[in-house]
Amino acid sequence: MQSPLLSPAEFAADAILEERTPVHEMIRLGIVGCGYVTALSHLPASLLTPQVAVTALADLDLSRAQEVAQHYHIPVATADYGELLGQVDGVIVAVPHNHHAAVALDFLQQGIPVLVEKPMAMSTAECQQMIDVAAAKQVALAVGQVRRFYDSSQLVKRLLETRFLGDVERFEAQEAVLFDNFNASPFTLQPPAGGVLFDTGPHVLDALHWWLGDFAQVAYWDDAIAGVEANCRLEVTTTNGVPGVIELSRTRRLANESRIWCEQGVITISAANAYGVTIESAHFAGPISAAHVVDADQARQITPFFARQLQNFAAAIQGQAPLLAPGAEGMRAIATMQRCKAAKQPMATPKWAEIPEQVIACLP
Amino acid sequence: MTNPLDLRSSKILITGASGFIGGRLAEYLTLHYAADVRCLVRSYGKAVRLARLPVTLLSGDLLNADAVQAAARECDIVFHCAFGASGTPEERRRATVDGAQNMLEAAAAAGVQRFVHVSTIAVHGPDPGVQITEETPLQYSDDVYADAKIDAEKLVNTYEATRGLPVTIVRPTIVYGPRAGGWTVAQIQQMRSGKHTLIEGGSGIANHVYVDDVVQLLLLAAVRPEAVGQAFIASHGTGVTWCDFFQHYASLLGVELRNLSLETIAQQRKRMAQLRRPHNMGLSFAASPHAQSIIREMPVLGGLVQAAHRRIPGNVKESLLAHAAAMRETKLNPPALPRQWMIDLFCAKGLCQIDKAQRLLGYRPQFDLADGMQRTQCWLRDVGLV
Numbered sequence: 001m002q003s004p005l006l007s008p009a010e011f012a013a014d015a016i017l018e019e020r021t022p023v024h025e026m027i028r029l030g031i032v033g034c035g036y037v038t039a040l041s042h043l044p045a046s047l048l049t050p051q052v053a054v055t056a057l058a059d060l061d062l063s064r065a066q067e068v069a070q071h072y073h074i075p076v077a078t079a080d081y082g083e084l085l086g087q088v089d090g091v092i093v094a095v096p097h098n099h100h101a102a103v104a105l106d107f108l109q110q111g112i113p114v115l116v117e118k119p120m121a122m123s124t125a126e127c128q129q130m131i132d133v134a135a136a137k138q139v140a141l142a143v144g145q146v147r148r149f150y151d152s153s154q155l156v157k158r159l160l161e162t163r164f165l166g167d168v169e170r171f172e173a174q175e176a177v178l179f180d181n182f183n184a185s186p187f188t189l190q191p192p193a194g195g196v197l198f199d200t201g202p203h204v205l206d207a208l209h210w211w212l213g214d215f216a217q218v219a220y221w222d223d224a225i226a227g228v229e230a231n232c233r234l235e236v237t238t239t240n241g242v243p244g245v246i247e248l249s250r251t252r253r254l255a256n257e258s259r260i261w262c263e264q265g266v267i268t269i270s271a272a273n274a275y276g277v278t279i280e281s282a283h284f285a286g287p288i289s290a291a292h293v294v295d296a297d298q299a300r301q302i303t304p305f306f307a308r309q310l311q312n313f314a315a316a317i318q319g320q321a322p323l324l325a326p327g328a329e330g331m332r333a334i335a336t337m338q339r340c341k342a343a344k345q346p347m348a349t350p351k352w353a354e355i356p357e358q359v360i361a362c363l364p
Numbered sequence: 365m366t367n368p369l370d371l372r373s374s375k376i377l378i379t380g381a382s383g384f385i386g387g388r389l390a391e392y393l394t395l396h397y398a399a400d401v402r403c404l405v406r407s408y409g410k411a412v413r414l415a416r417l418p419v420t421l422l423s424g425d426l427l428n429a430d431a432v433q434a435a436a437r438e439c440d441i442v443f444h445c446a447f448g449a450s451g452t453p454e455e456r457r458r459a460t461v462d463g464a465q466n467m468l469e470a471a472a473a474a475g476v477q478r479f480v481h482v483s484t485i486a487v488h489g490p491d492p493g494v495q496i497t498e499e500t501p502l503q504y505s506d507d508v509y510a511d512a513k514i515d516a517e518k519l520v521n522t523y524e525a526t527r528g529l530p531v532t533i534v535r536p537t538i539v540y541g542p543r544a545g546g547w548t549v550a551q552i553q554q555m556r557s558g559k560h561t562l563i564e565g566g567s568g569i570a571n572h573v574y575v576d577d578v579v580q581l582l583l584l585a586a587v588r589p590e591a592v593g594q595a596f597i598a599s600h601g602t603g604v605t606w607c608d609f610f611q612h613y614a615s616l617l618g619v620e621l622r623n624l625s626l627e628t629i630a631q632q633r634k635r636m637a638q639l640r641r642p643h644n645m646g647l648s649f650a651a652s653p654h655a656q657s658i659i660r661e662m663p664v665l666g667g668l669v670q671a672a673h674r675r676i677p678g679n680v681k682e683s684l685l686a687h688a689a690a691m692r693e694t695k696l697n698p699p700a701l702p703r704q705w706m707i708d709l710f711c712a713k714g715l716c717q718i719d720k721a722q723r724l725l726g727y728r729p730q731f732d733l734a735d736g737m738q739r740t741q742c743w744l745r746d747v748g749l750v
Contacts, residue, residue, distance in 0.1 A: 179409045186423060189408050189415035225395070226418030250412040253748030352542045352743040355396050358730045359576050363396065364368060364587040 026053040027314050030088035032081040032103055033095035034059040034068045035185055037117060041146075042092055043072050045306030051314035056084050085110050090140075090317050093117060096185070097193035101126035104141070108133040113140040115313045118202040120330035122192060124338055127331035134327060140316040142309075142323045143330025145206045149308040150274040155288065156211050156260070156267060165281055166263030168212060171244040173204050174254035175271055195228035196248045197337055204246060205333040206325070207258065207269075213238045214332060220340035221347040231347060234340060274302050368587040369441065369477055371397040377435055379404045379426065379467060380445030381419070382411040384543050385482060385536070388575050389443060389582055394418050404435045404446070413543070426463030429470070436470035441586050445482045447516075453508040460512035461519070468523040478530050480586050481520045485537045485571065485597060485716060486510035490708030496571075496716045498535070498595045507705050517595075524593055532585040533595035534578070537716050538609070541575035541736060542743035551610065552749055555619050559700050562623045563710040566607030571716040573599045574736030577729040584725040591725060600729045601718040606710050612737040616750050624702070626711070632701055639691055 029052045031038050038057075046054045056076035059065035069077035076087065081103060084091060090113040093104045101121040104114045108130060120143045121127045134141035147153050160168065177200055188194045209215075217237040222229035234246040247254060256271040265281025275298075276289030315321035376393060380386035381403035393399040394417045402420040405411050411421065424431030426446055436442060444467050448459030464481070471479045487510060488496055489503030502514050523529040540547040554560035581598045585591040607621065614621045660666050673681070702710070721727035731739070744750045 179412045184409040184412075186408050186421075189411055189421065194415065224416045227415045230412040230416055251747060350742065350746050352739045352746065353391070355392060356576065356730065359580055360396065362580050362726070362728045362730065363392075364371070364584055 027051055027089045027317055028053060028055045028087065030054070030056040030058065030076075030081075030084040030091045032058045032084070032091060032093050033117075034061070034064045035094060037144075038092070038094045039068050039071075041303065041306045042094065042310070043068070044303045045310050046072075048304065048307035049310040049314065051318075052090075052310060056087055058084055082106070085112070088112065090115070090313065092144075094144075096187035097198055098122050098187070101130055104130055105133060108137055108139060108141065111137045111139055113142075113313070113317045115140075115142040115144060115309070116330075117144040118146075118206070118330065118333070119198050119337065120202075120327065120334055122198075122334075124331055124335050127327060127334050131327040131331065140313065140323060141327040142313045142316065143325045143327060144309065145202070145210075145325040145330060145333075146302065146305055146309050147203055147207050147274075148210060148324050149305040149312070150302075151289070152269050152274055152277050153207055153210070155277055156207075156269055159267060159277075159279075160211050160260070160262075164262075165265040165267065165279070168240075168242050169261045169263060170242060171208070171212065171258065171260045173208060173244070173246045173258040174249075175200050175204050175247075175256050176249040176252055176254040178253070179250045189228060191228055195222075195224065195232075196230060196250050197222065197232050197340060200248045200250075201232075201337055201340075202333045204248065204258070205336050206330070208244070208246070209332040209336070210329070211260070212242060212244075213240055215239070215336055215339075216241075218336060218339045218343060219345070220343050221345045223347040223349075225346075232340070233347065236336075272300055274300070274305055368589060371399050371441075371583065371587060374440040374477075375400045375402070375438055376441045376443070377402050377404065377439040378443045378445060379435075379463075380447065380482070381405065382407060382414050383445060383449070384541075384545060385539060385575060385578055385582075386443065386445035387414055387543060388541070389445065389579050390414055390417055390419055392579050392583065402435060402439070404432065406446075426459055426466055429466045432466045432470045433473065436467070436474040436476065439471075439474055439476050441478045441480070442467065442471045442476050443480045443482070443582060443586065447482075447509075448512065456508050457512045457515075460509075461515045464516035464519050468519055468529065472523055472527040472529045476529070478532065478586050478592070479520070479523075480582055481517070481531060481533045482582070483517050483533050483535045483595075484510065484513050485535045485599070487514045487517060487535060490705050491712040491714065493714050496597070496714045498597055498720055505705065510705075530592045532591040532593075534582055534585055535595060535597050536578045537571035537573050537597065537599040539573055539575055539578055539598075540609075541740050544575065544740075548613075548740055548744070549749065551613050552617065552744065555610075555613055555617050555621075558622075560610070560622065561700075561702065562607055562610065562621050563629070563702060563707055564626055565623055566605055566610060566621065566710065568606050568709070568711045569603040569713050569715055570606045570609040571599045571714075572604060572609055572733055572736070573729065574731035574739070577731055577736075580730070581721055581725070581727050584721070584727055588725050594720075594724065596721040596725065596727070597716050597718055598721070598727075599716040599718055600732065601716070601722075602732065603715045604733050609733065612733070612741070616741055616744065626707070629701060629707065636701070639695055 031042060031054060034057055046052055054074050057065045057069045057074055058078050058081035060079055062079040065077040091107050093100055093114055093116040095103055097119055100116050104116045107114050130141055188199055215236040216239045219235040222232035230250040232248050236244050258269045260267045265279055268278040276287055278287045312321060312324050316323045376399050378386050378390055378401060381390045382405050390401055390403060393401050402422055403414060404422050404424050406425050422435045424435060426432060446463060448456030487502045488500045489505050492500045504511050504514060517533055520531050520533055524531045538547050551560060577600060578598045581596060585596060610621055659669055718727060
């Protein structure tokens, strides 16, 4: 069986274009949800993936589905995803987080393979139900943990597995997506699916679980007062006893990187470079990259990795390769996030955000 | 005299709550008063801090009368903080003026008990005199923001006069503090990029006010019966120079403040005006290597130019080339000249008076510049801007 860790060469765009799959052998793919990730990532990636042809789109906002379908020359656009049943061989579920499980289950129960966007679902119970149905129907259930397909992420996995820098001693991860920069979907700011933990968290937590294992202990703080959090902090210890700190934000400029301190050096993984990592050690210092990266703009290009994800999904549907991020793997981040919410503590209010006593004395 | 409104038992609508002043107001109303607050939000991307609070987020644009009507329904108090902050001048004007009209109409239809309209000190013009009070005349200044705010104020007064809507207008001055765009973040960014400049040594008066003091006045304006039908200036009430104001940011960044004199600005404007004359534009173009290579390769024109070159006396040629090079330099690297309203504002010596708000509402600003800047700097560090 083919290794799920696919080399960049296997996915080089020119190689793909030279080996176009005959149309009758292509997997007919449907996509439910036509938001940003579909328009900006999945559909461009599908053009780099010869094994699939996106044949149908569904979105509750029919005009949005039609607009995206027209742009990508997709024959079917519908407001009712039920119409995709019987028309597709696999489906990507990219709807608001709290609807992931219900929509995915509708397809899995009909024996249709599913690639569900991250987070896989809102609870481990939902995840387990999805896993159980997929197993019963013997269909693929992939989770859109696309960072597992990044060269940088796979490099870290290998470096740690081979103990390149010795045992891991501690780690830190910081990631901020500043919302002022784009028009966010309303669901990302409303309970139950909103908040930075369920938005950015699945990427960061999944990578850490993949590299370092599950967490034995989790302490969690966030700044939500009644709505959804803009900032959160996790202090964790892995099952191997490695301590780590994770900070996620929508308002603060953070380093946007993970750092792993090992016995013989430090690995730095930047969220802005999907192709390589930086190592600092007594024996070696500098960037190492799995592919030739021309500049920072190219390093941020992640469409090729969405294509890898899609190709892995297609290979799994055809029984040619195991999934790199199957349901059981996607559930690990959900389990941690669920523990976070259960153990939530309020984050200390910074001085600048307090309501000062002297003002209160003047208020009506 | 009627009793003050009670914020704790009122239903309150805030527009512009995803912005700077509206956002801080929402924090006071929810965290201190536990008020029932709903917020009309156009861009969810800007509402991340707001979304942490116990508020109801309503999606809608001020220009959508139906959405505005629905938002105001059953509300007791409306704080109208939103205005046209982005887009073309026409779009900004529409959001400010037509948006205010929609909001006023909705508030009147809902029978709200107080409509607090957030205006701006800019309605008095960029340099309205030495003592600026609420009675200082409103003055159009060809600035989209200020002129639209004047028109919005006129609408507010019309709704009070014709529909009996209990309104109060608040005119903040230079508002700074955590999350302030114009007078905090933008200044920091300009200083970082070397584009920030004082004018005339920053000797004009900065009528500063820390955001929490503006919120204090908004809350007083919302509940005090004396506020109905009145306008109030929201300022700290003490004058500092612009140099003093900007020095806080400069010190934080470790940069020197740059200065432009009015004389230098006049000279640079003159040079820019010269560049716009047709013969100078032609010279500037002709001085570019690209244009010269094109002309040389044109058989007839190239020959003529070279012949002309030979006939022009050397000193005249040198002078022409130097002039052309200077024009080209000005075209390629135009000086960053401040806009006129900035020049007027930074040179103005007027001090905004707050006696009226103090006398009628009991307004007591709590943050002098040092205190306010200290909190602002905490925020700048916390969010990684410095």
